[in-house]
Amino acid sequence: MTKLSELAKTIRSKNAGVDKITFDIIFTDRSIYEKVLATQAITAAKISSLYGIAQERIADFVEYAPACAIKFTIYRNAPSGSAGDSDIFGAQQYAPLLDIEVPL
Amino acid sequence: MSLIRIICPNGHLGFAPLKIDSFLRGVEASPDFIAADSGSDDIGPVPLGSDTSTSPEVWQRQDLEAMLLAARRIGVPMIIGSSGDTGTNSRVDRYVAMIQDIAARHGLAPFKLGYFYSEVSKDRVRQAIGSSEPVLGLDGREPLSEKELDATDRIVAMAGVHPFRKLLEEGCDVIIGGRSSDCAIFAAAALHRGATEADAYYLGKVLECASFCAEPYGAKETVLGAIDGAGVTVTAMHPDQRCTIASVAGHAMYERSNPFDEFVAGGRLDMRDCHYTQIDPRTTRVTGQRFEPAKRVRVKLEGSGKVGERFVGLASVRDPYTIANIDAVIAWAKAQVVERFGASGYELHFNVFGKNGVMGDMEPVKTPAHELCIVVQGVAPTVEMAEELCMTGTRQLFYARLPEVKGTAGGVAFVLDEVLKASPAYRWTVNHTLAVDDPLELFPTHTMTVGA
Numbered sequence: 082m083t084k085l086s087e088l089a090k091t092i093r094s095k096n097a098g099v100d101k102i103t104f105d106i107i108f109t110d111r112s113i114y115e116k117v118l119a120t121q122a123i124t125a126a127k128i129s130s131l132y133g134i135a136q137e138r139i140a141d142f143v144e145y146a147p148a149c150a151i152k153f154t155i156y157r158n159a160p161s162g163s164a165g166d167s168d169i170f171g172a173q174q175y176a177p178l179l180d181i182e183v184p185l
Numbered sequence: 186m187s188l189i190r191i192i193c194p195n196g197h198l199g200f201a202p203l204k205i206d207s208f209l210r211g212v213e214a215s216p217d218f219i220a221a222d223s224g225s226d227d228i229g230p231v232p233l234g235s236d237t238s239t240s241p242e243v244w245q246r247q248d249l250e251a252m253l254l255a256a257r258r259i260g261v262p263m264i265i266g267s268s269g270d271t272g273t274n275s276r277v278d279r280y281v282a283m284i285q286d287i288a289a290r291h292g293l294a295p296f297k298l299g300y301f302y303s304e305v306s307k308d309r310v311r312q313a314i315g316s317s318e319p320v321l322g323l324d325g326r327e328p329l330s331e332k333e334l335d336a337t338d339r340i341v342a343m344a345g346v347h348p349f350r351k352l353l354e355e356g357c358d359v360i361i362g363g364r365s366s367d368c369a370i371f372a373a374a375a376l377h378r379g380a381t382e383a384d385a386y387y388l389g390k391v392l393e394c395a396s397f398c399a400e401p402y403g404a405k406e407t408v409l410g411a412i413d414g415a416g417v418t419v420t421a422m423h424p425d426q427r428c429t430i431a432s433v434a435g436h437a438m439y440e441r442s443n444p445f446d447e448f449v450a451g452g453r454l455d456m457r458d459c460h461y462t463q464i465d466p467r468t469t470r471v472t473g474q475r476f477e478p479a480k481r482v483r484v485k486l487e488g489s490g491k492v493g494e495r496f497v498g499l500a501s502v503r504d505p506y507t508i509a510n511i512d513a514v515i516a517w518a519k520a521q522v523v524e525r526f527g528a529s530g531y532e533l534h535f536n537v538f539g540k541n542g543v544m545g546d547m548e549p550v551k552t553p554a555h556e557l558c559i560v561v562q563g564v565a566p567t568v569e570m571a572e573e574l575c576m577t578g579t580r581q582l583f584y585a586r587l588p589e590v591k592g593t594a595g596g597v598a599f600v601l602d603e604v605l606k607a608s609p610a611y612r613w614t615v616n617h618t619l620a621v622d623d624p625l626e627l628f629p630t631h632t633m634t635v636g637a
Contacts, residue, residue, distance in 0.1 A: 095440050096226075096227050096440060097440055098616065099230075100323070100324035100616055101324055103438075103440065103442055105435065105438055105439070107435045131549055132547040133546065133547060133549065140325070140442055143444065143445075145438060145444045145445075147456075147461060148431060148438065148444065149431065150434075150435060150444070152438050156325060160230070160612060160613035161227070161229055162228070162231065163612045164492060164495065164532050164534055164610040165532070167536045167542055167543055167544075167545065168544075169227070169229045170227050173544075174544060176544075177544075177547075177548075177549045
């Protein structure tokens with residue numbers, strides 16, 4: 082088992098418009114990217130379970146070969162910057178991804 | 186076609202100052218245009234709703250001055266989109282005034298300034314709500330209702346390339362834009378010089394955040410994008426940065442729900458079949474992008490409405506028993522607020538840092554930290570009520586009745602024995618699209634001569 086943070090170069094989150102937050106997991110080594118995909122360690126179902134959200138809140142989940150990246154986007158509970166929103170830019174929502182165990 | 190080159194020194198002009206060394210390297214590379222975006226909806230709904238900037242004027246002025254002096258020195262157009270964070274009319278006027286002032290102070294030779302507005306009246310939007318072409322919601326929102334429109338204070342439309350192209354065709358040397366699609370600012374310049382739509386929009390997409398498309402990470406450094414008829418190239422101007430296949434392809438998906446589509450007023454950039462090639466250590470070439478024109482032009486609208494006045498309180502906890510029972514402590518404070526103000530007519534929020542303050546319900550770590558900080562927000566119709574509401578919600582944390590707490594002299598620690606007036610609370614009421622017959626309709630353009 083290897084932690085995702087040891088395999089990916091970039092793991093980040095950021096607003097995608099005012100109603101969504103998007104997550105990027107970018108690998109620099111294509112063979113590692115393909116091996117991680119093959120393990121099925123990162124799927125929409127896994128994300129749903131890790132973040133405790135219904136799968137309907139995941140707007141997109143794509144494997145993006147040109148950038149050796151896995152990307153998914155979730156709907157916010159309330160638009161960014163509403164009173165009570167603790168992350169107006171959506172920039173600190175990726176942390177749970179760092180510790181995903183990948184069977185490599 | 187001849188080579189077209191554009192430099193971008195800043196991904197959100199004003200938000201943090203550009204870095205001058207890589208900017209001057211970019212200027213020395215003799216670009217055809219110097220362009221930057223100055224806005225974002227990332228900053229939340231407050232600046233748009235309250236018609237303010239989130240950036241200090243001195244930072245805006247610094248970047249405008251650097252860009253204007255360089256552009257006039259080498260004799261190329263300077264283009265700014267989404268002026269002053271939101272692109273409202275007052276922000277456009279402020280940037281125009283700053284350009285006039287900078288030109289006067291430096292004694293610049295006369296040049297032609299073009300600018301356009303992008304605020305949309307509620308009446309114009311209301312006409313569409315009842316029409317055969319409703320105001321369609323983005324990102325899962327319902328079509329815009331009259332009720333949500335009534336709750337809105339200010340709306341801006343997001344320009345595509347059209348007003349920029351019109352002003353370039355009129356020979357403007359400097360363009361100050363209202364709210365704009367980030368990529369349209371650059372695409373308009375490339376289209377003006379004869380690039381294909383696919384290359385122009387991809388160039389805009391990759392340049393709009395400046396050095397975010399380069400590695401290693403380093404924001405606010407200049408990048409140079411070019412179109413040579415065979416594709417788009419992008420080059421880092423900072424000597425320690427590189428535009429690599431990974432950094433450029435990775436940027437295509439930055440801040441977007443998916444990495445394949447970029448929607449603008451008038452069409453969609455399709456990046457499904459993009460091919461990336463490293464052509465020198467700091468330059469990547471991109472080919473294979475396509476552009477599909479829209480059958481009907483729909484313009485994105487952003488609108489913000491005031492929710493109420495707002496105060497913020499801070500309280501901290503170190504007692505382990507209180508930490509274990511923090512939900513009961515907050516419930517107590519909320520109950521005291523209900524006793525005083527009733528159950529509705531205000532908003533009261535508790536963000537518990539050290540427990541799930543950053544991620545809320547999505548936080549997978551369920552064990553709280555050894556100390557917590559609670560940020561209390563009270564939102565109410567008047568300043569007086571918001572202050573008292575927030576004070577009640579904060580101070581009653583101190584008096585929460587827990588059955589077995591040992592420390593009965595006070596349940597929380599206060600950094601300040603007061604609550605702080607914050608910006609009024611706003612919310613994004615409009616994230617929709619409006620159909621238009623003329624893509625220039627919502628973006629009236631103006632020109633003037635600046636300088637002696």
